Amino acid sequence: MTALSEYERLEAQGLWRAAPGDQRREVVVSVGDATLIITDMRDRALTHWSIPAVVRANPGQTPAIYHPDGDTGETLELGAAEYQMIDAIEKLRTGVARLRPRPGRLRLAMVLGSMAVVAALAIFWLPGAVRDHALRVVPPVKRAQIGAALEAQMQAVTGPPCRAPAGATALARLAERLPARRGTGALRVVRDGVDSTATLPGGTILLHRSLVEDFEEPDVVAGYIVAERTRARAYDPLGRLLDHVGMIASFRLLTTGEPGTEALRSYAEYLLTDAPSASVDSAALLDGFKAWSIRSTPYAYARDITGETTLHLIEADPFASGAPPAVLSDADWLRLQGICGG
Numbered sequence: 091m092t093a094l095s096e097y098e099r100l101e102a103q104g105l106w107r108a109a110p111g112d113q114r115r116e117v118v119v120s121v122g123d124a125t126l127i128i129t130d131m132r133d134r135a136l137t138h139w140s141i142p143a144v145v146r147a148n149p150g151q152t153p154a155i156y157h158p159d160g161d162t163g164e165t166l167e168l169g170a171a172e173y174q175m176i177d178a179i180e181k182l183r184t185g186v187a188r189l190r191p192r193p194g195r196l197r198l199a200m201v202l203g204s205m206a207v208v209a210a211l212a213i214f215w216l217p218g219a220v221r222d223h224a225l226r227v228v229p230p231v232k233r234a235q236i237g238a239a240l241e242a243q244m245q246a247v248t249g250p251p252c253r254a255p256a257g258a259t260a261l262a263r264l265a266e267r268l269p270a271r272r273g274t275g276a277l278r279v280v281r282d283g284v285d286s287t288a289t290l291p292g293g294t295i296l297l298h299r300s301l302v303e304d305f306e307e308p309d310v311v312a313g314y315i316v317a318e319r320t321r322a323r324a325y326d327p328l329g330r331l332l333d334h335v336g337m338i339a340s341f342r343l344l345t346t347g348e349p350g351t352e353a354l355r356s357y358a359e360y361l362l363t364d365a366p367s368a369s370v371d372s373a374a375l376l377d378g379f380k381a382w383s384i385r386s387t388p389y390a391y392a393r394d395i396t397g398e399t400t401l402h403l404i405e406a407d408p409f410a411s412g413a414p415p416a417v418l419s420d421a422d423w424l425r426l427q428g429i430c431g432g
Contacts, residue, residue, distance in 0.1 A: 099120075100120065100121050100174060100175060100178055101118055101119065101120045101175075102118070102119045102120075102168060102172035102174070102175035103116060103117070103118060103119070103172065104116075104117055104118075104119050104128075104166050104167055104168045104169070104172065104175075105117070105153075105166070105167040106128055106136065106137075106164075106165070106166050106167075107163075107164065107165050108136075108137075108164055109163050109164065110163045114167070115130065115136075116130075116131060117129060117130060117131070117136060117166075118130075118131065118133070119166065119168070119172075119175060121141075121175075121178060121182075122138070124140060124141055124142070125138045125139060125140055125141060126138070126139040126141060126144060126166075126179070128166065137164075139156075139158055139166075140158075141179075141182050141183065143158050143159040143160075144156055144157075144158065144159070144179065144182075144183060145157055145158070145159050146179075146180075146183070147162070147165070152169065152170040152176075153167045153168055153169045153170065154167070154168045154176045154179075155167050156168070156179065220337050220340045220341060220344070221329065221332045221333065221337075221340050223344065224328075224332060224340050224343050224344050225326055225328060225329050225332070227344070228328065228343065230272070230273060230292070232347060233273065233291045233292040233293075233328055234273070234274050234291075234292030234293070234294075235292070236291045236292065236328065236331070236348075236349065236354075237274075237290035237291040237292030237293070237294050237327070238290075238292070238294075239348075239351075239354055240290050240291065240331070240354050240357065240358055240361075241278070241290055241294065241296070243351075243354050243355050243357075243358035244283060244296075244358045244361065244362060247282060247283035247358075247362050248280040248281065248282055248283035248284060248296065248362070249280060249281045249282060249283075251278040251279060251280055252278075252279045252280065252281065252299060252429040252430035252431070253429070254425075254428055254429045254430065254431050256425040256428070256429075257279075257425050257426050257427075257428050257429025257430075258429060259422075259425065260418060260422040260423070260425040260426035260429070261277050261279060261426055261429060262277075263418060263422055264277060264308070264311075264312070264315075264417070264418055264422075264426065265277045267312075267417055267418065268312060268315050268316065268319070268382050268384070268417075270293045270319055270322075271319070271323065272293065273292050273293020273294070273322075274292050274293045274294050275293050275294075276293070276294040276295070277294070277295050277297060277315070278294060278295070278296050278297065279296075279297050279298075279299055279301075279302060279429050279430060280296050280297070280298065280299065281299055281430055282298075283362045284296045284297070284298045284362070285298065285367070286298050286300075286301060286314060287301070287314050287315070287317070287318040288318075288361055288365075289318050289319075289321065289322040289327045290327055291327045291328040291331060292327075293322065293327075295315060295318050295319070297311060297314065297315070299429075299430045301314055302426050302427050302429065303427055303430070305388075305392060307388060307417075307423070308417040308418045308423045308426070309384060309385050309388035309389070309417055310388045310389055310392045312382075312384045312389075312417045313379070313384060313385075313386060313388060313389020313390075313392065314389065314392075316375070316378045316379055316382050316384050316389070317370055317375060317378070317389065319378065319382075320370050320374055320375050320377075320378040321367075321368055321370050323374075324368070324370065324371070324374065325368045330365075330368075331349070331353075331357050332349070334356070334357050334360055334365075335349055335350075335353035335356060335357055339353040372402050372403070375403070376403070376406050376408060379403075379407070379408055379409075380408040383409070383414035383415055384409075384414065384417065385407055385408075385409045385410075385413070385414065386403040386404070386406070386407045386408065386409075387403070387404050387407045387410070389403065390403035390404045390407075391404075
């Protein structure tokens with residue numbers, strides 16, 4: 091440290107004591123480069139004090155008493171008449187204090203930084219980690235139970251599934267023709283609420299009655315089932331539920347085995363009103379049509395009667411040159427069309 095230029099020639103008289111038992115001596119104090127120089131009356135140097143290590147024993151009082159940091163036995167007294175020197179020492183000490191590291195502030199900054207990291211983990215990492223862990227550990231049977239509970243919540247809007255006996259038998263045959271790669275693979279035809287299809291946790295697919303009543307061939311509803319099964323492979327239905335209901339419900343699922351009635355009610359409402367249909371990769375969808383031996387063209391025209399937006403499904407139909415095995419017999423198709431009782 092270099093002393094302030096205005097104090098370079100400043101001198102003052104004071105009383106200095108080297109140790110507690112020594113007699114105080116008159117001395118001359120001057121400001122040097124980063125030091126207080128204490129000399130006797132014959133201008134012989136007695137000691138040098140590093141200004142950063144100078145401590146005032148009685149702040150605000152006179153005579154001002156100073157000592158080196160850590161050594162209270164060696165003292166320097168400056169009377170009120172030496173106010174210029176006292177002011178100079180105080181200003182230099184204040185300047186040094188500003189330059190010193192502040193452990194308290196550093197600790198506070200470290201604590202706040204740690205809290206920010208923890209908060210960021212809690213906001214951005216933890217919810218996803220809890221969700222992903224739940225998807226790994228929840229068994230198929232529990233997924234099916236959650237799907238059944240969600241379906242019960244949805245029935246306030248969809249009504250109970252259509253159950254005309256002959257139609258239910260035909261629907262079971264359709265499910266056998268288009269088996270799920272995982273989950274129950276069950277199919278339900280509902281009267282209302284679902285736009286076209288929806289997959290529940292556990293693999294059950296809800297089909298709107300229009301898919302079996304408004305088309306002349308079963309290949310259309312079969313195409314919607316293929317698309318929904320393909321979508322469920324890309325977007326886990328339980329994962330979509332947990333994305334909507336949040337981390338608390340995910341924790342509850344992990345700890346109790348249930349996401350909670352309120353969470354299911356909220357997701358049922360969302361699924362029936364606001365949930366966008368997740369897009370399905372065209373290549374994956376065509377692979378699904380090929381794997382389940384279903385023509386993609388009827389589904390494409392059902393989606394867009396002009397075929398303009400679904401041209402890729404028409405042109406790349408895996409069975410454009412030859413018919414695959416029938417989806418259902420004509421008799422079963424007629425029975426399925428009457429599953430909701432007209």
